[in-house]
Amino acid sequence: MGLADELFKDAHFLADKGITDQRQTMMRRSISTAYYAAFHLFIEDFVEHWEFPDQRARLGRMFGHGKMCTAFTPKDKKNPTTVEQELQDVITAFSQLQKDRERADYDGGWRLVETDVRNAIRLAEDVFAKWRKIKDEDIARHHLLSMFGARSD
Amino acid sequence: MYVPSAVTKQAEIEAAIARVQQSIGPDVVRIRYDIGEDWSGQWAVFFRILLTDDAARHRLRDVATKVVWELARQLDFPGMGVFPYHNFRSVSEQSMLQEPAWA
Numbered sequence: 434m435g436l437a438d439e440l441f442k443d444a445h446f447l448a449d450k451g452i453t454d455q456r457q458t459m460m461r462r463s464i465s466t467a468y469y470a471a472f473h474l475f476i477e478d479f480v481e482h483w484e485f486p487d488q489r490a491r492l493g494r495m496f497g498h499g500k501m502c503t504a505f506t507p508k509d510k511k512n513p514t515t516v517e518q519e520l521q522d523v524i525t526a527f528s529q530l531q532k533d534r535e536r537a538d539y540d541g542g543w544r545l546v547e548t549d550v551r552n553a554i555r556l557a558e559d560v561f562a563k564w565r566k567i568k569d570e571d572i573a574r575h576h577l578l579s580m581f582g583a584r585s586d
Numbered sequence: 587m588y589v590p591s592a593v594t595k596q597a598e599i600e601a602a603i604a605r606v607q608q609s610i611g612p613d614v615v616r617i618r619y620d621i622g623e624d625w626s627g628q629w630a631v632f633f634r635i636l637l638t639d640d641a642a643r644h645r646l647r648d649v650a651t652k653v654v655w656e657l658a659r660q661l662d663f664p665g666m667g668v669f670p671y672h673n674f675r676s677v678s679e680q681s682m683l684q685e686p687a688w689a
Contacts, residue, residue: 499626506664525654525670532671535625546679548642555647 435477440470441557448550460545461537467557468534471527474561475501478568479577501580502528505572516570519563524576526556526563590629590667592621599631602660609656613641613649615677618688621668631668633657634675634688642676650674 434442444467451459476496480489505524507513513521533553536543567573592599603617615636624630633653641649654672663670680688 502626502669504664504669510662521658525658528669529671532624533673544683544685546675546683548637548646548674548676548679551642551646552650552674555650559651 435473437470437474437477437561440466440473441561444470444554444557448554452547452550457545460550463550464530464537464545464553465534467553468530471530471557471560472496472498472501474564475527475577475580478564479581496581498531500582502531503576503579505576505579516567516572519567520570520573520576523560523563523567526559530556530560588629590621592629592631592663592666592668595666596621599661602657605660606653606656610649610652613638613645614653617653620687624669624671629668631663631666631670633670633672635672636680636688637674637676639676639678642674642679646674 444463447459447463447466450456451461451463476493479496480493483489483492502524505517505520507517507521530553533549533556537545564573568577599619603619607614607617615638617636618634620632622630622632635650635653637646637649650672653674654670657670657672661670675683675688
């Protein structure tokens with residue numbers, strides 16, 4: 434099991450325990466862990482194509498959180514293809530997770546409720562399911578490059 | 587200073603919210619929103635979506651997905667210069683927290 438999948442499992446565990454025990458700290462860690470699970474999902478997919486295994490971790494550390502929420506515009510905004518819509522869904526879910534992770538980690542005034550945590554888990558589930566479905570499509574591969582910071586053609 | 591066009595389109599946003607609520611039905615109790623900058627300094631519209639207890643507890647995936655998609659269908663967020671964020675809460679949770687922003 435890769436780091437992304439392990440983190441995803443941990444996020445579920447922390448969510449269930451945090452909600453059952455009504456522990457704000459665990460609920461916060463759940464949201465943060467769900468985000469990092471998705472974050473590492475993209476990094477793992479990117480670096481697996483680098484030929485030299487001993488350099489993959491170093492390559493992965495080049496990803497920056499801010500750049501990873503780069504926007505995507507379908508060719509025909511009113512009629513996106515199925516793959517374009519799913520990529521859009523992945524980006525929307527990941528960006529929301531990133532915002533929620535920022536709040537979970539730094540906004541001491543945020544009083545979390547069960548729905549906040551369940552929603553973060555839902556978003557991470559969507560990122561995992563939809564990304565794994567489309568990751569070999571051209572637009573997904575190109576978008577992964579954009580997330581890494583590569584300029585458009 | 588750059589201000590996105592969303593700031594001047596609040597009537598349009600409110601009309602879209604009303605249409606979304608109507609199309610999704612009673613699972614969505616109300617939708618509130620603010621426009622501002624997110625943690626990275628990017629302009630955003632922050633939706634606060636209050637759901638029935640049943641929707642939040644048993645059908646969160648379906649209802650939340652519908653709300654996100656419908657709002658995106660009704661509003662051109664990139665055209666308005668904002669990124670949309672959506673947070674959800676149940677009626678019981680809001681009853682407990684009594685946060686004015688969700689009222």
